[in-house]
Amino acid sequence: MVDVYIEELDRHVGDEVTLKGWLYNSREGGKIIFLILRDGTGICQCVVTPESVSAQGWENAKSLTQESSFTVTGTVRADERAPGGYEMDVTALDVVAIAEEYPITPKEHGIEFLADRRHLWIRSRRQVAILRIRHSIIRAIRNFFDDRGFVLFDAPVLTPNAVEGTSTLFETEYFKLGKAYLTQSGQLYGEAGAMALGKIYVFGPTFRAEESKTRRHLTEFWMVEPEMAWFDLDDDMKLAEDFIAHIVQTVLKERKAELAELGRDISVLENIVPPFPRVSYDEAVEMLHSDRTAEMVDEKQAAAEKERTELLAELESNAAQYNQVKQWQRKKFDAREIEINNRVAELDELLRNLPKWKESARNFEHGGDLGGSDETLLTWYFDRPVIVHRYPAGVKAFYMKRDPEDESKALAMDVLAPEGYGEIVGGSQREDNLDFLLERIEEHNLPQDVFEWFLDLRRYGSVPHSGFGLGVERTVAWICGIDHVRETIPFPRLIHRNRP
């Protein structure tokens, strides 16, 4: 008898094997029980009848509650009807632990309820799929850099100062040395690493104490930050697009089943190959001002209104039939009503926002930073991530190098993911001239003394260098096609939540 995982069942058709796991769901039909077993690698329907198992085995099967742990032995059989494609005809079943009444039922739940039970929620198929994709993404990130001669370079989490002097950071007392802060970026340390090792990447958790309450923000998130000596902005952009394409193509290769579980449209991801379109800030502003952008907003508006009307018509028609149909049909109607109400609420919000987006794009003032809606509109032009480069220096960090061809611009670039996911990468060529950097520090009213070590990097053999940061959770959300980063990390830290 051999113990196997559900993901290995395809190699054991016809064999008698043992599965170990938890009861995901069950259906009982008098003299037959269907047990849906999950083991972390997948789910498998196990069929039990009084003839197939001992009297004790039959009693065991009947006693199982949702999430009870148990082991089953039986013969593996391919079955078209089964989720996952394989079923087991059970010959023996042992209970390990009967679960108390499990709070997360196979029906719908609200986000607060689920977040309070995140330690259990991660057992759900959807969450398992997301976390497995996250794992593949992180492995793809490390492989990409490792295969190209980058050295992993860990930056400290506790730092004595704010990197960019702008964001609000988590603060703590550090013995007799005064305040210390949780890092908001490993970048400055990464620059030191690049001067020592050539090409490095910092990979770790990052903290922001801003009160951002949106689907794109966590207070604790993971960021990977490559930093390369002898790279200019063009090299930086080329690396970023190869990097992102590599991540997406790796997930497509390794996690087809999980993407299917999430209902992700694969064809959208298959487009993600280099080269990515490059748009300068100046061009981006022109695009925002263009008639084409206004038209696209109008088209979206019309499509949203049409969908809204159709959904409401369906709701009305269902309500009219409600009293004449069978009970099972009523349940379908009830479920559909919730679905429609949610979608209509989404559409209503979109319809409220679109006119504002249109206005804001039309009236965008050259020199300002791109807002969230402006970024979204820009991504509508392309079927893959778009790189926006050469932003006004005023809206970017002090350490970014000015464009020699236009001193008002910084050699910065952001990569915006399609489908409204927005900024997943931010990077730049760094200022390598000591005097210019000193000027910037003064302009930004930053304390020079805490940056002395950083200035040393320019004093002792300064070279052109560049780097960028990629937000892991935003990347996971985009690739998975899910609408909130809180589902992309095992235990999300949000402004109103730090437990479990």
Added chain:
RNA sequence: UCCUCGGUAGCUCAAUGGUAGAGCAUGCGGCUGUUAACCGCAGGGUUGUAAGUUCGAGUCUUACCCGGGGAGCCA
């Protein structure tokens, strides 16, 4: 910090100012191929908190608490 939406059964949601409901979950009964199984029965409520208007408040008003979405900022 600001804007906006919400809080009704364990869960997801209904309920013109007029007797608080449904589905799921739970318990019991039925059913040998179910796919969020189905059919029947049962138990289950201080409508977020406090005050106010009213003959009467889940519903209207005010304040507060908690949460969702968004702005700013950013990955």
